[in-house]
Amino acid sequence: MIYTLRATLNELDGLTELFxxxxxxxxxxxxxxxxKNFLKSRIENEESVIFLAVGENGEYCGxxxxxxxxxxxxxxxxxxxxxxxxxxTFRGRGISRKLIDAAKKHCIETNACSLTLETAKSNEAGNxxxxxxxxxxxxxxxxxxxxxxx
Numbered sequence: 001m002i003y004t005l006r007a008t009l010n011e012l013d014g015l016t017e018l019f020x021x022x023x024x025x026x027x028x029x030x031x032x033x034x035x036k037n038f039l040k041s042r043i044e045n046e047e048s049v050i051f052l053a054v055g056e057n058g059e060y061c062g063x064x065x066x067x068x069x070x071x072x073x074x075x076x077x078x079x080x081x082x083x084x085x086x087x088x089t090f091r092g093r094g095i096s097r098k099l100i101d102a103a104k105k106h107c108i109e110t111n112a113c114s115l116t117l118e119t120a121k122s123n124e125a126g127n128x129x130x131x132x133x134x135x136x137x138x139x140x141x142x143x144x145x146x147x148x149x150x
Contacts, residue, residue: 002061002095004102007050009043012036014060015052022063022085049079051102053086053095062086064099066106066115076113079103084117084126100133118143 007015016036023035042048042065049068053061065083070076081103086095107115117135119126131137 001056002053002090002093002098004051004053004098006102007043007052007063009040011052011060012040012043015039015050015063018052018060018063018085018087019083021087022083025085048082049106051099051106053090053099055090060087061090061093062095062099064103066103069116071113074113077110078112078114078116079107079110081115081117096129097133100129104134 005011013036016032016039019035019039020030020032024030039050043050047067049066050063051066052063055061062085063083064081064085067080067082069078069080071078081100084096084099086099103115115135117130119130121127
């Protein structure tokens with residue numbers, strides 16, 4: 001039985017292990033201490049909401065991280081589902097869906113107007129998962145980004 005919980009500092013080490021797996025998936029160099037400090041700051045400063053999927057033996061299976069945003073036109077909060085990761089050994093068990101359900105419930109509980117996300121066109125698993133979970137692909141808008149010079 002897999003259940004979800006909102007991460008606190010008590011889960012920081014296990015969460016950081018998952019987060020490092022997520023970063024490796026995106027070809028980022030391992031940096032456990034920086035990752036731990038990053039997550040610690042998000043939790044302490046209430047800058048994000050993180051849900052963990054936990055297995056029956058207490059093992060951490062996956063996580064999702066939400067960041068708060070606001071919609072000016074709707075004059076309400078919305079949540080950006082920025083990260084969703086399930087450890088390889090736990091994939092195929094519906095854990096992503098449980099994490100998305102926790103995110104949706106949080107969205108409703110905080111009276112937010114939307115839960116939004118973006119994923120790469122090449123992310124076959126995500127692009128199959130999200131429509132089945134009620135997310136609608138926005139084909140009408142262009143999304144741009146600007147990165148600071150390094």
